[in-house]
Amino acid sequence: MPLTAQQWLDKIRALPLPSKVKIMNVCGGHERSITMAGLRTVLPPNIELIPGPGCPVCICPEEDVYAAIQLALREKIILVAFGDMLRVPVNVSKQEPRSLEQAKALGGDIRPLASPLEALQMAKQNPKQTVVFFAAGFETTTAPVAALLAEGVPDNLLILLSGRLTWPAVAMLLDSGQAGFDALIAPGHVATVMGSDEWQFVVEKHHLPAAVAGFTPDSLLAAIYSTLRQLIDNKRFLDNCYPQLVTPSGNVTAKRCLQETMTIEDANWRGVGTIPASGFRLREAKWDARIQLPDYASEKRQRGGEMPPGCDCAKVVLGNIYPNQCRLYGKACTPRTPVGPCMVSEEGACRIWWAGGVRF
Amino acid sequence: MCLGIPMQITEINGFNARCTAKGVDRDISLFMLQHEPIEIGDFVMVHVGYAIEKMTPQEASSTWELFDQLLEAEET
Numbered sequence: 498m499p500l501t502a503q504q505w506l507d508k509i510r511a512l513p514l515p516s517k518v519k520i521m522n523v524c525g526g527h528e529r530s531i532t533m534a535g536l537r538t539v540l541p542p543n544i545e546l547i548p549g550p551g552c553p554v555c556i557c558p559e560e561d562v563y564a565a566i567q568l569a570l571r572e573k574i575i576l577v578a579f580g581d582m583l584r585v586p587v588n589v590s591k592q593e594p595r596s597l598e599q600a601k602a603l604g605g606d607i608r609p610l611a612s613p614l615e616a617l618q619m620a621k622q623n624p625k626q627t628v629v630f631f632a633a634g635f636e637t638t639t640a641p642v643a644a645l646l647a648e649g650v651p652d653n654l655l656i657l658l659s660g661r662l663t664w665p666a667v668a669m670l671l672d673s674g675q676a677g678f679d680a681l682i683a684p685g686h687v688a689t690v691m692g693s694d695e696w697q698f699v700v701e702k703h704h705l706p707a708a709v710a711g712f713t714p715d716s717l718l719a720a721i722y723s724t725l726r727q728l729i730d731n732k733r734f735l736d737n738c739y740p741q742l743v744t745p746s747g748n749v750t751a752k753r754c755l756q757e758t759m760t761i762e763d764a765n766w767r768g769v770g771t772i773p774a775s776g777f778r779l780r781e782a783k784w785d786a787r788i789q790l791p792d793y794a795s796e797k798r799q800r801g802g803e804m805p806p807g808c809d810c811a812k813v814v815l816g817n818i819y820p821n822q823c824r825l826y827g828k829a830c831t832p833r834t835p836v837g838p839c840m841v842s843e844e845g846a847c848r849i850w851w852a853g854g855v856r857f
Numbered sequence: 858m859c860l861g862i863p864m865q866i867t868e869i870n871g872f873n874a875r876c877t878a879k880g881v882d883r884d885i886s887l888f889m890l891q892h893e894p895i896e897i898g899d900f901v902m903v904h905v906g907y908a909i910e911k912m913t914p915q916e917a918s919s920t921w922e923l924f925d926q927l928l929e930a931e932e933t
Contacts, residue, residue, distance in 0.1 A: 526860060526861070529927065530923065530927070533926070533927045533930040533931065534926070534930075579905075611905065611906065612885075612905045612906025612907070613905060613906065613907070614884070614885075614886060614906045614907075615906070634905075637861070637904045637905075637909065638904070638905055640889065640907070640909070641886070641889070641904065641905050641906065641907035644886065644888045644889050644907060645886075645888075647888070648872065648886075648888050686861050686902070686904060686909065689861075689902065689909055689910050690904075690909055711920075712861075712920065712923060713919055713920065713922075713923045714923075741912060741913065741916040742902060742909075742910045742912060742916070748889055748890075748909060748910060749892050750888070750889045750890065750891050750892050751889045751909065754888075754889065843860075852931050853930065853931075
């Protein structure tokens with residue numbers, strides 16, 4: 498019989514805990530469950546749960562959002578993107594549209610979608626028009642884009658790809674020597690697709706406790722318990738607290754689709770800068786909106802680290818501060834009037850904390 | 858957009874499937890599960906319209922319970 502959340506909590510409370518332990522998660526879904534279930538309030542106060550780089554919308558480079566806006570306004574195309582991407586602001590002068598939503602109001606044919614399958618449908622229904630799918634996301638979203646391409650797409654469907662791998666961001670934090678966390682909860686659905694083995698480096702190279710978690714409070718608490726036990730017992734191993742879906746090698750077909758349609762390259766993360774071997778690139782020029790259409794993501798716009806003025810999203814994304822430590826949180830920046838991407842996206846830590854009732 | 862939703866398969870047509878969850882029906886792709894035998898009645902975890910893994914009915918139901926709680930927490 499698997500343990501309930503309450504039983505895991507009792508086991509955690511019974512541990513001889515160190516005075517302070519900081520455990521990072523790197524998944525918007527994890528942060529949502531932790532916040533909405535109120536895990537921070539029921540765990541012993543010496544356990545800190547810090548959200549890290551877990552929001553693909555938040556780290557999507559500013560120049561890619563800018564490029565999507567320009568394509569929608571200057572080229573005769575239909576631009577489709579995941580709904581969250583439409584409200585992400587870029588840094589432009591006041592006269593220019595600062596989001597896809599504003600570009601839509603100026604006449605750009607911009608439509609939200611919830612699945613790559615809808616982009617295919619759109620291309621088939623509008624055979625005389627070019628449809629550009631602005632595909633930002635981590636592995637869980639990029640693998641379906643790869644599957645779409647592997648299955649075959651019509652010539653009038655182009656991809657503006659902004660896909661990222663999750664683990665290199667954690668590797669970069671750990672390699673910096675200033676990671677600031679003592680243990681890691683690895684993302685459950687990224688591991689479902691890519692395999693839990695990807696996260697072995699955390700325990701093997703950096704000797705930090707790590708556990709893959711699912712999204713229910715009992716799975717998250719099991720992972721928290723596992724990492725605490727590893728710290729206390731001074732043992733390290735990558736635990737799998739989501740065995741219902743996660744295997745060491747992941748989804749073989751998804752990985753094959755990624756391999757067949759994309760390569761890996763160094764990539765820019767908004768608020769972070771360039772992370773080696775962390776981005777997906779399309780193998781075929783015929784799919785690539787960056788090649789088939791004018792490229793507006795010029796080098797001039799690639800200002801690594803740039804978030805809107807006054808916004809601390811960069812620090813939130815890296816887990817350097819908690820959302821409510823940003824000066825704008827809940828003041829100038831709320832879900833109604835978001836300043837930074839972390840307040841826009843459903844997976845942004847600021848948005849999640851606000852929705853969860855954390856005010857100041 | 859990373860939210861995974863468990864759904865039950867009601868029809869299969871090649872790599873396409875009709876799925877249901879809590880009275881909502883959707884067409885999804887089974888393309889990424891072609892290495893596994895999939896049957897009508899199976900539960901799958903769906904991400905942006907693609908099934909990423911098979912799951913048990915128990916796991917599907919505990920994930921749905923979680924969603925109900927999350928929605929309730931956000932509404933209050």
